[in-house]
Amino acid sequence: MSGDNTGSNSPEPIENGPKRNAIGISFGNSYSSIAYTNAVDGKAEVIADPDGDRQIPSILSYVGGEEFTGAQAKAQIPRNPRNTIAHVRDYLGKSFKEIDPSPCQAVAHPVEHDGGKTVAFVVQEKVSEEEGGPQPEKSTLTVQEVSTRLLRRLRSSASDYLGRDVNAAVITVPSDFSDAQKSALKASAEKAGIEVLQFISEPISALLAFDAKIQQSGEGQPSQQDKIVVVGDLGGTRSDVSVVASRNGVYTTLATAHDYELGGVTLDKVLIEYAAKEFLKKNKNKDPRENERSLAKLTLEAEAVKKALSLGASASFSIESLIDGIDFSLSVNRTRFELLGSKVFASFTRLIEGAVQKADLDVLDIDEIVLSGGTSHTPKIASNLQSHFPESTVVIAPSTTPSAVNPSELAARGAAIQASLISEFETQDIVENTEAVVTVTPHLPHAIGLVTGDDQFSVIVPPETPVPVRRTAQIAVKDGGDVLIKLAEGVREIKVTQEEKPATNGKKDDDDDEDDEDDEDDEPEEIRSKVWKANKPLAEAAIKGVKKGGKVEVQINVAADLSVTVVAREVGGKGGVRGTIEAGAVQQNGSAA
Amino acid sequence: MAAIQIMATLPALPDGWSAEKDFKAVGKLSQPTNRALEAVGHHYLAHARRRRHKRTFSEDEKIQAQENVKKVEKDDDDDIDDNEDPMLLQREAKDWKTQDHYAILGLQKYRWRASEDQIKRAHRKKVLKHHPDKKAAAGEEENDQFFKCIQRATDILLDPVKRRQYDSVDEAAEREPPSKKDVQKKPGNFYKLWRPVFESEGRFSKKQPVPQLGDDNSTKEHVEEFYNFWYAFDSWRSFEYLDEDVPDDNESRDQKRHVERKNNNARKKRKNEDVQRLRKLVDDALAQDERIKKFRQEGNKEKNKKRLEKEAAEKAAKEEAQRKKEEEEKAAAEKAAAEKSAKEDSKKAKEAAKNAAKKNKRVIRGAAKDGNYFTDGEASPGQIDGALNDTDALITKLDNEEIAALTAKLQGKTDKAAIKTVFQEEVKRLVEAGKAKDGEFKTLA
Ligand SMILES: Nc1ncnc2c1ncn2[C@@H]1O[C@H](COP(=O)(O)OP(=O)(O)OP(=O)(O)O)[C@@H](O)[C@H]1O
Numbered sequence A: 001m002s003g004d005n006t007g008s009n010s011p012e013p014i015e016n017g018p019k020r021n022a023i024g025i026s027f028g029n030s031y032s033s034i035a036y037t038n039a040v041d042g043k044a045e046v047i048a049d050p051d052g053d054r055q056i057p058s059i060l061s062y063v064g065g066e067e068f069t070g071a072q073a074k075a076q077i078p079r080n081p082r083n084t085i086a087h088v089r090d091y092l093g094k095s096f097k098e099i100d101p102s103p104c105q106a107v108a109h110p111v112e113h114d115g116g117k118t119v120a121f122v123v124q125e126k127v128s129e130e131e132g133g134p135q136p137e138k139s140t141l142t143v144q145e146v147s148t149r150l151l152r153r154l155r156s157s158a159s160d161y162l163g164r165d166v167n168a169a170v171i172t173v174p175s176d177f178s179d180a181q182k183s184a185l186k187a188s189a190e191k192a193g194i195e196v197l198q199f200i201s202e203p204i205s206a207l208l209a210f211d212a213k214i215q216q217s218g219e220g221q222p223s224q225q226d227k228i229v230v231v232g233d234l235g236g237t238r239s240d241v242s243v244v245a246s247r248n249g250v251y252t253t254l255a256t257a258h259d260y261e262l263g264g265v266t267l268d269k270v271l272i273e274y275a276a277k278e279f280l281k282k283n284k285n286k287d288p289r290e291n292e293r294s295l296a297k298l299t300l301e302a303e304a305v306k307k308a309l310s311l312g313a314s315a316s317f318s319i320e321s322l323i324d325g326i327d328f329s330l331s332v333n334r335t336r337f338e339l340l341g342s343k344v345f346a347s348f349t350r351l352i353e354g355a356v357q358k359a360d361l362d363v364l365d366i367d368e369i370v371l372s373g374g375t376s377h378t379p380k381i382a383s384n385l386q387s388h389f390p391e392s393t394v395v396i397a398p399s400t401t402p403s404a405v406n407p408s409e410l411a412a413r414g415a416a417i418q419a420s421l422i423s424e425f426e427t428q429d430i431v432e433n434t435e436a437v438v439t440v441t442p443h444l445p446h447a448i449g450l451v452t453g454d455d456q457f458s459v460i461v462p463p464e465t466p467v468p469v470r471r472t473a474q475i476a477v478k479d480g481g482d483v484l485i486k487l488a489e490g491v492r493e494i495k496v497t498q499e500e501k502p503a504t505n506g507k508k509d510d511d512d513d514e515d516d517e518d519d520e521d522d523e524p525e526e527i528r529s530k531v532w533k534a535n536k537p538l539a540e541a542a543i544k545g546v547k548k549g550g551k552v553e554v555q556i557n558v559a560a561d562l563s564v565t566v567v568a569r570e571v572g573g574k575g576g577v578r579g580t581i582e583a584g585a586v587q588q589n590g591s592a593a
Numbered sequence B: 001m002a003a004i005q006i007m008a009t010l011p012a013l014p015d016g017w018s019a020e021k022d023f024k025a026v027g028k029l030s031q032p033t034n035r036a037l038e039a040v041g042h043h044y045l046a047h048a049r050r051r052r053h054k055r056t057f058s059e060d061e062k063i064q065a066q067e068n069v070k071k072v073e074k075d076d077d078d079d080i081d082d083n084e085d086p087m088l089l090q091r092e093a094k095d096w097k098t099q100d101h102y103a104i105l106g107l108q109k110y111r112w113r114a115s116e117d118q119i120k121r122a123h124r125k126k127v128l129k130h131h132p133d134k135k136a137a138a139g140e141e142e143n144d145q146f147f148k149c150i151q152r153a154t155d156i157l158l159d160p161v162k163r164r165q166y167d168s169v170d171e172a173a174e175r176e177p178p179s180k181k182d183v184q185k186k187p188g189n190f191y192k193l194w195r196p197v198f199e200s201e202g203r204f205s206k207k208q209p210v211p212q213l214g215d216d217n218s219t220k221e222h223v224e225e226f227y228n229f230w231y232a233f234d235s236w237r238s239f240e241y242l243d244e245d246v247p248d249d250n251e252s253r254d255q256k257r258h259v260e261r262k263n264n265n266a267r268k269k270r271k272n273e274d275v276q277r278l279r280k281l282v283d284d285a286l287a288q289d290e291r292i293k294k295f296r297q298e299g300n301k302e303k304n305k306k307r308l309e310k311e312a313a314e315k316a317a318k319e320e321a322q323r324k325k326e327e328e329e330k331a332a333a334e335k336a337a338a339e340k341s342a343k344e345d346s347k348k349a350k351e352a353a354k355n356a357a358k359k360n361k362r363v364i365r366g367a368a369k370d371g372n373y374f375t376d377g378e379a380s381p382g383q384i385d386g387a388l389n390d391t392d393a394l395i396t397k398l399d400n401e402e403i404a405a406l407t408a409k410l411q412g413k414t415d416k417a418a419i420k421t422v423f424q425e426e427v428k429r430l431v432e433a434g435k436a437k438d439g440e441f442k443t444l445a
């Protein structure tokens, strides 16, 4: 975008209706977070619940007629699993047929409701008034109702903390959240007294928060205006990846990838397996995985150990009465954990690389990988990515970038930023801003740039940039004189060269007979690099009489109709050249195959 | 927004480059792709404000926008087979070693070709259908056996190492090589029947992509490269999937070691057999490959052709020499003839010129007479003699061309005075050119 008007979104004020107090909510299957933007410095901050937690387990538990939520509800799982409800977000707006009940294995199981059209949980919500009296009937709580109750708790935590009644929010959802899911969540939120201003995609929210942080700290480099970012949202029960073209602060998702079975829980299982086997060594035939309560205790402890291993080099299991009154303690160091989990860790890398491929990009095209979601704390995930991607790719995670924002907070913070941007808008405007007729925009399929010496191509506007767009480039003219500005479309090519091998392997071709011994080592190493090639000339312009050591400036303006205005001049010189490239024939369906 | 700094050199303006106002468009931008922007952040809001500026969109425009956008989320799982064989559903989880993992996930059509993404989607689809909680809801008997089969299949197929072990022994993916008889039944059968075999064997190759079998039009280089590849095949195929179970801790150490040794030997043996099998398979294909014969014949033909060509070349050289000689002789003869005819021509020309000069001289003499012998009254015999003598003397001083020129000047003149003037001028010209003395021609003075 042309970059003007930044920061001047003077909102269309609400004419009537109560004042909105808006926050950002990340409503996960495993954890939720709430954030607000500080009116003083405009920074987003995450709010703690009454227990002091900023990652609030999205769990409800009914014990003795009382409702618990957050960490307190989670602690109930071993003792009271069937009256504890967890993992509801992804069940919203789905029929029973469409859901995977697996994540609820250790808690209340989802059941059919409303003839299978929706999902519900059956729990002992209420207990008899008098001691020993008959238990009242169990309650059937629909996912929507459970969501409402969870959101109501979040809302009250935020209201208590901020000292004002929170009544609106931007809520983050996965990039593949369907319209049915959104409307179910919207209804739940409204019932909890929260007006949903906008749903935004979790990875995009994380990116927004990350970029805002860079902006505020002044670390942003001009070259970072245009970048390709991969956001990995690695949660508890699922992992989602988005490949995003970020063009001067405007984001376009190029591809996504999802794994509904990969997340923090998968890593917990690695530790559970290990701990169980160690326990079995000393306690024959007492497998803690076969007993529901033991397994629940082990699961909670495994998660805690895993989190501790994100910071420390070692951590310990310590469980009282794991099974049959036997206590369990076990120390695990990070290296062991990384070894045990190597396959799971590799899956994260493959998921992320798969998303890059889906976007028709190469790892060399990726400028940044932003890791969000609780599981992104795990150092091995970031270090695997750093070694799998080229050095030019910056991996942003707590273990690789000390200044990184807490990945557990990124989504909620982004939502808070968005909430502060739109909370004063009229509802009608907010709605229109998100409609396809406003969001759907033509994007340049190829780069626009200059053909420079030795037939090189220098990018000015990168591919996948939405139009209209304006970019200015400067180029030194060392020797001065008359120069030719050759504007062209360019494409990126991956050049593969073989690394020179020492002479000892020179005879390789002759020894076909003994290839059994011959393994990958003596294959020459491939060096891959990214090169730009001009593939379609667009325009030529002459700049005459440039001073020795002078500079030429080229400004490219691509209009919404794909016509291009080019202005080229010597920096500090008079006049300059101006010309227009007419738009090509407009195709009705401009979407690429 | 800050300007982008480009580190490169601009080309110098080529000589003769010109354009009106120093700018010319030479192309147009490629068709754009319609994509949805993420509706977040203040830069986006600036875009939205510009897009919506003072206008309302019609329903049509709204629908159009929605239809023309490139989708990034798509979830059609049509590639995954939904209809499980009842026999499959009866399987026991403990028999996982013999289960067809691809069939369990509905990917039997794809097998080793199935992508990781496909396996994940297949797993999800099957879980949604066969989770024990779903059975319970449907009032079916509690039986998680098939569900466990699904989990096991996914476990194996999503683990790259385990998947290779399974793919190594996946009989359903195997393609038996065709019989010689079938190959010979119809032209083209060789390719039709062998191609899937090589494609299937190619999955074991460490080097990817594997060269294609090609067809009748393949070059000799291609075919040679193909067979070279297969004779030097670098395979990852291994046989641990068929291992006998190693007894667990309870059994004796010796027993355990014994089984392990046995397994190791079995793996090696199978691997060797597989290498032999593949070698024979390639031998068979090679033997049936008509292209090999064709190339050999072409090779022979090529040799013959070379000999014939050499002979032909020699013959041609001889003929050429002969032809050259003849040509040279002919050229010499032609040259002589030409010279002769040229001589004759020049003789003729000279004669013609002579004749012309004769004729012209007659005209000049005639003119002297017509000019009344350069006198005014009746010419006396002395005057006539003098005039004719002078005329003759003048003619001798002139060459043929001058005579022709003089003739031309006299042409058509009848007036005495005019004729005399022409003569006088000619005399004057000669005097001036130093070819005659002043007063040499008395009658023309
Ligand atoms: N410091 C840490 N180190 C490692 N893992 C962590 C850490 N903190 C949180 N996690 C893990 O992150 C996961 C939760 O991630 P997140 O908060 O993003 O959840 P979510 O989005 O609700 O998950 P879901 O994918 O189920 O919707 C849990 O598995 C948790 O154990």
Ligand SMILES: [Mg+2]
Binding pocket: A028, A029, A202, A233, A234, A235, A236, A373
């Ligand atoms: Mg999440």
